[in-house]
Amino acid sequence: MARATTCKEAIQKWEEANKKSAREAKEIYLGFQWLPIEKMDNSLAALISVEKLSLSTNMIEKISGISSLRNLKILSLGRNYIKTFSGLEAVGDRLEELWISYNLIEKLKGLNALKSLKVLYMSNNLVKDWNEFNRLQELPNLQDLLFTNNPLCDVMETEVWRAQVTRRLPALKKLDAIPIVRVGDE
Known part of the structure; x- marks a missing residue:
């Protein structure tokens, strides 16, 4: 059976697709991952500049891993299991x-x-x-x-x-x- 995408893997995919570091990005879209993200984790702490973070359309049950995001203003978690x-x-x-x-x-x-x-x-x-x-x-x-x-x-x-x-x-x-x-x- 296939396992879920981790936040770390989703961030790596985002960096490859956008050809830049996620550390400096103000907007990060990690929604609609395949396979879906099931768990928010501490790898989200790497997103030190993020102001808008989207984790929509995944299979997340619990909000976590965002306590160190000092610039976060918009959080999108629609279409999950929260x-x-x-x-x-x-x-x-x-x-x-x-x-x-x-x-x-x-x-x-x-x-x-x-x-x-x-x-x-x-x-x-x-x-x-x-x-x-x-x-x-x-x-x-x-x-x-x-x-x-x-x-x-x-x-x-x-x-x-x-x-x-x-x-x-x-x-x-x-x-x-x-x-x-x-x-x-x-």
Whole structure:
């Protein structure tokens, strides 16, 4: 049986394809590896200059190996098997965008560590109750939220959903790719 691609192997492939060192690169795309990456590991620490890192469309179950990425601002982990936000604490003060749609997230515990987060794309996950959703109130800079196709919002009409969210997250500027217009904003 074939084994998964390691992060180290994916980085080497990226360097060969881009003909440059991954250490200096500001954007690194390690998504859609064949065979898929199953585990984020410490070889990601070599990406010392990376500002945008994509590991989308793999088979990753757990976030790890990114604590030393001092310049990381955008992390893309969509289309994996991630269940929790655990592992993001070390980048919480600088991560501005987290793209984590199409995963298996049901609970938002640990999200509060992301104090600089402005954009959260987490559609197509498993969040089903308002108690979990309300944890988003702990993100002081959140402006753009993509949350469609979570069980919580699928059970109500769009207008009701939008009204509930804007009441709970008054600083939000965009919900599900549509700008929020509040009375007095005209």
